Each structure stands twice: as structure tokens, then as C-alpha cells.
Amino acid sequence: MLEVTPWWGALLLPVVLALFAIAAASFDSVLATGRGAVAEPLRATAGLLVQQRRRTLAADSLLWRGGAVALLVAGIMAALVIPLGSWVVSDFSVGVVWFNTMEVVAWAAVWLVGWGANSAFGLIGGYRFIAQGLAYELPHMFALITAALGAGSLRVADIVAAQHDLWFVVWMPVAFAVYLMSVLGMAFFRPFDHAVSGDAAGGVLAELSGVDRLVFVAGRWLLLTSGAAMAVPLFLGGGQGPLLPGWLWSVLKTAAVLGFLVWVSRRGPTVRMERFHEIAWIVLIPATLVQALVVSIVVIW
Amino acid sequence: MAQVLFWLCAIAAVVTGIAVFRVDSMARATFALLASFIFTAVTVLLLDLAYLGVLVILMMIMEMVIMAVFMIMFMMNPAGLMPMTMVHNQKGSLAIAVGTFVVLATGVLLVPWPGSDRARPDDPTMQLGEALMGSKMLVMIVLGLALFATMVATVVLATHRGRYDRYGDRLDRKRPDDPVPGGIGR
Structure with a gap:
């Protein structure tokens, strides 16, 4: 059902992702400061491009810069298996696992950026993100597994095809909700932005400036975009829909999910990790397990 | 390629x-x-x-x-601000490492590996899984449970604060006495 694009599809993918990410960032600034701030992300990008790099004493530059680049690369690579309508860059047989792996790169990347600056605030942010990862990752994996279970395959094309009659969101609402929440968690957007929150002077972001900061923040937005885009084939029927062509449905659904996530992240306060941990392990993991059990019973029936 | x-x-x-x-x-x-x-x-x-x-x-x-x-x-x-070394017992570990490498490398070269003209199966992961533990699945399942039980037991033994610290010696406290309150107030 899905057709793999020629090689230039891989070149086009970062561009499409970046357009989504810039639109989302614009929407975010509009929500934050009003309609005049539409072009704020572009202005901030230009500013960061000409800003001089801040240096810190005895920084581990290799790990510091490497972490930021890893986050950016992971945000793009995660989208390799996400279809746009019926086009996909790579129809990998274990697409869901690939997507999950690229997200987990964020664990290493954020910690490295926090560590590399040799700054106490950055390090606090890095450790906070690892704690956060331990909280959101298991419910997130169970949500992914539930969608794969419903289709009986780890291939994204099969998951989309299995939703021909009924979108997975209808009979996997818990998995869908947990998935959206963990996307905010993995891209450390509020309410899960403890790793970069103001109480630690910006945490991981504290010492980042210039191009380094641009790469890291862009990676963060691309990760959020990839996560939002993956929700469409996993739970919202991919490019399926009446009248309009498939690619347009994919774009519309992705924009809706991304816009919703940005709006939600502007609505609440930062959640402290010791609070989120208890919620994740005592409420979310059992909830996703029950959801997976219900889905497996339905599938076997 | x-x-x-x-x-x-x-x-x-x-x-x-x-x-x-x-x-x-x-x-x-x-x-x-x-x-x-x-x-x-x-x-x-x-x-x-x-x-x-x-x-x-x-x-x-x-x-x-x-x-x-x-x-x-x-x-x-930890920070690498002073010189540190990851190597202890340098000569001994070097001898062990070289010895292991030589044994494994000669093994690779000497073992008559089976060849096959048949095409690769569609799902090599499945084939490998069946070959590795097809007949031993029951053992593997029991082993998995035992490992998981060991992990839980280790965490329970290692935890600093158990339920008696949280709910009192008679477990009769309504709300736990935690230094840092969790998310669901339990």
C-alpha cells in the first residue's frame, strides 16, 4: 500500500519536517505573546546564527556539541519510517522499533549536552531528563506495542492498512493519550520541561548559545514534530480519509496533532519529576498494560 | 557495499x-x-x-x-578534570584480552562452518529465535520469571525506605510519611 520514494525523498524529508517545526514554533510564540510574534522563531534563528559562542571553563566540547547534533539527527531519522499519504522514505520491517530507538537517542543527547558544558545547572537538567526518561519510556513503549499488536506487525505500512475500517484511536484511546503525553515528555516540552526549566536557570540550555543552541533547540522541535507525525499512522489511520488526497490528510492530521501538543504545552505548569514518576509507574503503566491486554484479547478473538 | x-x-x-x-x-x-x-x-x-x-x-x-x-x-x-585511567592490573588484563582474542580468532578460522546454497529465509530473526530456543522455550520462560523475581527482590532488599517507614510499624498510618511526596498522594 505504501510506496517507497526515490532517493531524493530522503533529502526532502528534513525540509518537510523543518516546515512543520517552524509552523509549530510560530504557533507557540503566538500563543505566548500574541499575533505579532508570528515571525519570532525565524528572528530568533537569525539571532542565534550570528551570536558568538559562549565558552565555559574545561568544557567537554566533543560531548557537548555531539549531543546537540545527535538530538537533531535523531529527530530527522525518526521520521524515516513515517508515511506522508502513501509515500514513505523507508518501509522498514521493524519501523516502530526504529522510531522508538531514534527517540531514545534523546536520552543520551540531552544528558551529554547537560554534561558537556561543565556547568552545575546543565548537569542538573541532564540528570532530570534521565529521570524523566525512566518515567515516560515504559508507558510509551507499551503504547507503541499496543498499536503494533492491533495490526500484528511492526511495519508501519501494515499498521496503517489495519486501520482501514476503524482507526486505532477509537479502540485504543488510553494508548493514544499516553502516546501524546510521552511525545511531550521525550521532546521535553511543558509540562515535562523540567530538564530546561527556569528554576535551574534553563537547565540543559543554561550555557548553550549561538549555533550550538540553535542545533539543540531545532532538534527538540524536530523531535516533537516527528512524534506528532508518527501519531497519525499509529492511531489516526495515516493518509486515509474521504475526498481529499492521502498526502493532504496526512498533513492535516499531523498539523492538528502538532498544534494540539503545542497548545497543551502552553496550558500547564512544569511537573516535577518525583511527582510524574509516581503517576507514570502507578497509574500509566498499569493503564497501558490493561489497554494492551484488551487489544490482544480482541485480536485473538 | x-x-x-x-x-x-x-x-x-x-x-x-x-x-x-x-x-x-x-x-x-x-x-x-x-x-x-x-x-x-x-x-x-x-x-x-x-x-x-x-x-x-x-x-x-x-x-x-x-x-x-x-x-x-x-x-x-568523574569529570575527567584530572588524569585518570580505566585500566587496572594492566599486564594481567592485557594477557587475558590477547589470549581470549587469539582463541576466538583461531576458532573462527578452524571451525568448518556449514554452508548452504538455499536462499535466505524471509524472516531470519524468526529462524534464529527458533534455532536458539525453539525446544527450550519452557526453560526460557521459567528463567525469565526467575530473573524478574530476582530483580524485584534485589530492589526490595536495597530500598532505603520500606513500607514500615512509610506507613508506621503497625502499617496503620492513613497517609505515608514521605520526605518527598509523590504524584498521587498515596
């Missing part, structure tokens, strides 16, 4: 593996080890074992990040 990729990854895996013992910072040593594992995982991917290869990358990233936390917590000179 696959040959070139294999040799690139094999050499890179060995080089980053050596780097683990050459760098002078715990963070760098941990992530050099992670790089070595990822290069090894790519060689697994070259065998068409897609699931296993990607899973190795996934697990190793999570594992190494957690390990970095503990290594930095417990090892000397």
Missing part, C-alpha cells in the same frame, strides 16, 4: 572499544563504549536481522545512559 560497510563498522567498533581505555573521563569512556556497541549493531543489521540490530541500539543507548549515571557516581574522578 555490504563488505565495505562491515569492515568499516568492525574497525570502528574495535577503535572505539580501545578508546574506552584510553580516554581520561568517565563520560567519554561510557559513550565510547556506546559507540562501539552501535557499530556492532550495524554488523548485526547487515545479517538481515533487522529486529535484533535495532533492538541492540535501543537497549544499549538506554543501558549506557543509566550506566553513565552509576559510573560517575561511584568511580574516581
Whole structure:
């Protein structure tokens, strides 16, 4: 059902992702400061491009810069298996696992950026993100597994095809909700932005400036975009829909999910990790397990 | 193409593996080890074992990040601001490492590996799984349960505060007495 694009599809993918990410960032600034701030992300990008790099004493530059680049690369690579309508860059047989792996790169990347600056605030942010990862990752994996279970395959094309009659969101609402929440968690957007929150002077972001900061923040937005885009084939029927062509449905659904996530992240306060941990392990993991059990019973029936 | 990729990854895996013992910072040593594992995982991917290869990358990233936390917590000179060495008992470990390598390498060259003209199966991961533990599935399942029970038991034994600290000696406290309250007020 899905057709793999020629090689230039891989070149086009970062561009499409970046357009989504810039639109989302614009929407975010509009929500934050009003309609005049539409072009704020572009202005901030230009500013960061000409800003001089801040240096810190005895920084581990290799790990510091490497972490930021890893986050950016992971945000793009995660989208390799996400279809746009019926086009996909790579129809990998274990697409869901690939997507999950690229997200987990964020664990290493954020910690490295926090560590590399040799700054106490950055390090606090890095450790906070690892704690956060331990909280959101298991419910997130169970949500992914539930969608794969419903289709009986780890291939994204099969998951989309299995939703021909009924979108997975209808009979996997818990998995869908947990998935959206963990996307905010993995891209450390509020309410899960403890790793970069103001109480630690910006945490991981504290010492980042210039191009380094641009790469890291862009990676963060691309990760959020990839996560939002993956929700469409996993739970919202991919490019399926009446009248309009498939690619347009994919774009519309992705924009809706991304816009919703940005709006939600502007609505609440930062959640402290010791609070989120208890919620994740005592409420979310059992909830996703029950959801997976219900889905497996339905599938076997 | 696959040959070139294999040799690139094999050499890179060995080089980053050596780097683990050459760098002078715990963070760098941990992530050099992670790089070595990822290069090894790519060689697994070259065998068409897609699931296993990607899973190795996934697990190793999570594992190494957690390990970095503990290594930095417990090892000397965490930040690498002073010279440190990852090598202890240098001569002994060198002898063991070279000996192991020689034994394994001669094994690779001397064992008569079975060949086959048949095409590769559609799902090599499935075939490998069946070959490894098809007849031993019951043992594996029991073993998995035993391992999981061991992990739970270890955590229970190691935890600083148990339920008697939280709910009182007679477990009669309505709300737990926690230094840091959790998210659901239980």
C-alpha cells in the first residue's frame, strides 16, 4: 500500500519536517505573546546564527556539541519510517522499533549536552531528563506495542492498512493519550520541561548559545514534530480519509496533532519529576498494560 | 557495499572499544563504549536481522545512559578534570584480552562452518529465535520469571525506605510519611 520514494525523498524529508517545526514554533510564540510574534522563531534563528559562542571553563566540547547534533539527527531519522499519504522514505520491517530507538537517542543527547558544558545547572537538567526518561519510556513503549499488536506487525505500512475500517484511536484511546503525553515528555516540552526549566536557570540550555543552541533547540522541535507525525499512522489511520488526497490528510492530521501538543504545552505548569514518576509507574503503566491486554484479547478473538 | 560497510563498522567498533581505555573521563569512556556497541549493531543489521540490530541500539543507548549515571557516581574522578585511567592490573588484563582474542580468532578460522546454497529465509530473526530456543522455550520462560523475581527482590532488599517507614510499624498510618511526596498522594 505504501510506496517507497526515490532517493531524493530522503533529502526532502528534513525540509518537510523543518516546515512543520517552524509552523509549530510560530504557533507557540503566538500563543505566548500574541499575533505579532508570528515571525519570532525565524528572528530568533537569525539571532542565534550570528551570536558568538559562549565558552565555559574545561568544557567537554566533543560531548557537548555531539549531543546537540545527535538530538537533531535523531529527530530527522525518526521520521524515516513515517508515511506522508502513501509515500514513505523507508518501509522498514521493524519501523516502530526504529522510531522508538531514534527517540531514545534523546536520552543520551540531552544528558551529554547537560554534561558537556561543565556547568552545575546543565548537569542538573541532564540528570532530570534521565529521570524523566525512566518515567515516560515504559508507558510509551507499551503504547507503541499496543498499536503494533492491533495490526500484528511492526511495519508501519501494515499498521496503517489495519486501520482501514476503524482507526486505532477509537479502540485504543488510553494508548493514544499516553502516546501524546510521552511525545511531550521525550521532546521535553511543558509540562515535562523540567530538564530546561527556569528554576535551574534553563537547565540543559543554561550555557548553550549561538549555533550550538540553535542545533539543540531545532532538534527538540524536530523531535516533537516527528512524534506528532508518527501519531497519525499509529492511531489516526495515516493518509486515509474521504475526498481529499492521502498526502493532504496526512498533513492535516499531523498539523492538528502538532498544534494540539503545542497548545497543551502552553496550558500547564512544569511537573516535577518525583511527582510524574509516581503517576507514570502507578497509574500509566498499569493503564497501558490493561489497554494492551484488551487489544490482544480482541485480536485473538 | 555490504563488505565495505562491515569492515568499516568492525574497525570502528574495535577503535572505539580501545578508546574506552584510553580516554581520561568517565563520560567519554561510557559513550565510547556506546559507540562501539552501535557499530556492532550495524554488523548485526547487515545479517538481515533487522529486529535484533535495532533492538541492540535501543537497549544499549538506554543501558549506557543509566550506566553513565552509576559510573560517575561511584568511580574516581568523574569529570575527567584530572588524569585518570580505566585500566587496572594492566599486564594481567592485557594477557587475558590477547589470549581470549587469539582463541576466538583461531576458532573462527578452524571451525568448518556449514554452508548452504538455499536462499535466505524471509524472516531470519524468526529462524534464529527458533534455532536458539525453539525446544527450550519452557526453560526460557521459567528463567525469565526467575530473573524478574530476582530483580524485584534485589530492589526490595536495597530500598532505603520500606513500607514500615512509610506507613508506621503497625502499617496503620492513613497517609505515608514521605520526605518527598509523590504524584498521587498515596
